[in-house]
Amino acid sequence: MFEFLLRMGDNTLVLGHRVSEWCGHAPVLEEDIALANISLDLIGQTRLWLGLAGEVEGQGRDADALAFRRDVWDFRNLLICERPNRDFGHTLMRQFLFDLWHFERLSDLSLSVDDRIAGIAAKCVKEADYHLERSKDLIVRLGDGTVESHSKMQTALTALWPYIGEMFTDDALDAKMADAGIAPLPSSQHVRFHKALNETLAAATLMRPTNDFAQMGGRSGTHTEDLGHMLATMQFLQRAYPDARW
Amino acid sequence: MYAQEVKSTGLVVKPLDEMSDEERAFQVRIDAGEKIEPKDWMPDGYRKNLVRQISQHGHSEVVGQLPEGNWITRAPTLERKAILLAKVQDEAGHGLYLYSAAETLGVSRADLIDDLLSGKAKYSSIFNYPTLNWADMGAVGWLVDGAAIVNQVALQRTSYGPYSRAMVRICKEESFHARQGFDIMMKMTSGTAAQKAMAQDALNRLWWPALMMFGPPDADSVHSAQSMAWKIKIMTNDEGRQKFVDQTMPQIEYLGLEVPDSTAKLNPETGHYDFSDPDWAEFFEVLKGNGPCNVDRLRARNIAHDKGAWFRDGLMAYAEKRKIAAE
Numbered sequence: 001m002f003e004f005l006l007r008m009g010d011n012t013l014v015l016g017h018r019v020s021e022w023c024g025h026a027p028v029l030e031e032d033i034a035l036a037n038i039s040l041d042l043i044g045q046t047r048l049w050l051g052l053a054g055e056v057e058g059q060g061r062d063a064d065a066l067a068f069r070r071d072v073w074d075f076r077n078l079l080i081c082e083r084p085n086r087d088f089g090h091t092l093m094r095q096f097l098f099d100l101w102h103f104e105r106l107s108d109l110s111l112s113v114d115d116r117i118a119g120i121a122a123k124c125v126k127e128a129d130y131h132l133e134r135s136k137d138l139i140v141r142l143g144d145g146t147v148e149s150h151s152k153m154q155t156a157l158t159a160l161w162p163y164i165g166e167m168f169t170d171d172a173l174d175a176k177m178a179d180a181g182i183a184p185l186p187s188s189q190h191v192r193f194h195k196a197l198n199e200t201l202a203a204a205t206l207m208r209p210t211n212d213f214a215q216m217g218g219r220s221g222t223h224t225e226d227l228g229h230m231l232a233t234m235q236f237l238q239r240a241y242p243d244a245r246w
Numbered sequence: 247m248y249a250q251e252v253k254s255t256g257l258v259v260k261p262l263d264e265m266s267d268e269e270r271a272f273q274v275r276i277d278a279g280e281k282i283e284p285k286d287w288m289p290d291g292y293r294k295n296l297v298r299q300i301s302q303h304g305h306s307e308v309v310g311q312l313p314e315g316n317w318i319t320r321a322p323t324l325e326r327k328a329i330l331l332a333k334v335q336d337e338a339g340h341g342l343y344l345y346s347a348a349e350t351l352g353v354s355r356a357d358l359i360d361d362l363l364s365g366k367a368k369y370s371s372i373f374n375y376p377t378l379n380w381a382d383m384g385a386v387g388w389l390v391d392g393a394a395i396v397n398q399v400a401l402q403r404t405s406y407g408p409y410s411r412a413m414v415r416i417c418k419e420e421s422f423h424a425r426q427g428f429d430i431m432m433k434m435t436s437g438t439a440a441q442k443a444m445a446q447d448a449l450n451r452l453w454w455p456a457l458m459m460f461g462p463p464d465a466d467s468v469h470s471a472q473s474m475a476w477k478i479k480i481m482t483n484d485e486g487r488q489k490f491v492d493q494t495m496p497q498i499e500y501l502g503l504e505v506p507d508s509t510a511k512l513n514p515e516t517g518h519y520d521f522s523d524p525d526w527a528e529f530f531e532v533l534k535g536n537g538p539c540n541v542d543r544l545r546a547r548n549i550a551h552d553k554g555a556w557f558r559d560g561l562m563a564y565a566e567k568r569k570i571a572a573e
């Protein structure tokens with residue numbers, strides 16, 4: 001259960017951090033504001049998931065201890081969440097693919113037999129729904145915008161494509177969670193995800209990449225090189241001044 | 247304040263009997279405390295001055311995202327990170343309100359932004375100073391937003407309706423920012439020795455630039471009289487600065503910090519604090535572009551703008567296609 005909660009909370013923590021890196025640097029003021037909103041939602045969700053994780057673990061660690069005092073191998077997020085921002089197209093595509101998965105995941109989790117999980121999911125799914133609407137809309141508009149915006153979005157989709165497979169791959173922990181009625185198998189989302197994805201890609205005039213290879217490892221703690229650098233930044237103060245309270 | 251008026255407009259206040267009928271009627275309305283609205287007649291100078299002041303103020307909010315944005319990825323707790331993000335997001339929102347207010351005067355946001363990016367338009371000198379440790383996130387909210395509030399509260403009474411209404415909205419959020427900043431300062435000054443040192447360091451660096459936010463001494467700012475008569479400016483630079491020092495000195499004491507001005511103390515005769523002048527030579531260097539961060543701030547905004555061109559163009563092209571399809 002602890003591990004399962006980390007998987008949820010680390011996704012929002014890591015992606016929320018990535019999105020916050022844009023602050024003050026977005027293409028228009030409205031996007032600065034919108035990205036800050038998304039990041040704020042994701043950080044808020046992180047506090048719920050990691051807060052519950054700390055409680056379930058029972059070792060006296062709170063959400064901050066989990067966020068700021070774990071090393072890379074203890075993180076359980078999907079790799080897609082830690083992929084660097086690159087350009088705004090990558091950022092939006094990463095957000096769209098995540099939102100599409102996240103919304104479905106949270107919808108399922110809101111039916112969990114565990115009330116605490118169902119409660120958090122029900123709260124977060126409203127935000128995820130809004131995020132998805134926004135990302136979908138932007139993907140369509142930019143995909144079907146100029147030649148350049150189309151090509152930027154297509155490049156981003158191709159680059160991020162290998163990180164989709166990890167979302168739907170079941171492991172032993174997933175099986176346990178599914179048996180207990182806590183969370184359905186990730187693979188059960190696969191069909192719904194791709195159906196919705198195809199619809200948006202068609203509207204955006206984007207081509208679905210054919211390569212089905214999947215990069216794996218985030219959910220069991222084997223990450224890309226990027227996560228270490230992110231944590232070095234994010235955890236700096238807590239690591240450098242371990243006695244301080246902020 | 248965020249719109250530091252340093253350049254003279256060359257305008258001298260005309261007495262009422264030398265004014266044209268339109269000018270006189272306009273001045274009478276202002277003197278009576280009426281608000282001027284976008285469609286009303288207004289003197290050219292009034293319009294020009296307002297555009298400059300409001301857009302400068304807007305640019306300050308926009309560039310002001312950067313020094314605090316500098317610490318968002320290093321915020322020490324999830325709560326602090328959320329508070330800081332929300333604050334910087336508010337500043338972007340302020341930029342939007344102010345650009346909209348400026349647009350009611352017949353300029354376009356795109357042109358205003360071009361002037362910022364080319365270095366033609368100015369923004370508050372304070373944002374050309376760096377944020378070097380976490381306590382700066384406290385000190386910026388406490389001192390910079392605090393100083394901005396002194397002027398912005400006054401500007402709620404400005405004669406131009408859209409500007410005045412923007413100020414009312416903005417002030418509510420700014421006082422929240424100042425309180426949050428002070429809260430960080432309290433945490434830092436009641437923390438470890440290292441945290442106290444950070445807090446003192448932040449105050450040492452930001453104190454003088456905060457005083458400079460009010461602009462040069464009244465004796466050196468000729469333009470003020472006309473702006474005051476038009477109620478574009480509500481209090482003088484020195485009045486604002488004094489007010490700020492008076493409200494901030496007791497807080498410095500409360501925090502157990504030391505103000506980096508050995509002459510600063512309460513004058514029992516005036517009931518106000520005496521204090522020294524900031525280094526005005528430094529102030530004018532910063533305005534000329536020689537502050538520690540001028541180049542980096544403008545560079546960051548230019549990169550954001552240039553790299554975002556395809557995004558803006560893409561959205562426009564899509565909207566255009568929809569329009570054609572609908573016809």
Ligand SMILES: [Fe+2]
Nearest residue numbers: 307336337340
């Ligand atoms: Fe502001």
Ligand SMILES: [Fe+2]
Nearest residue numbers: 307391394420
């Ligand atoms: Fe401000």
Ligand SMILES: [Fe+2]
Nearest residue numbers: 337391420423
């Ligand atoms: Fe503010």
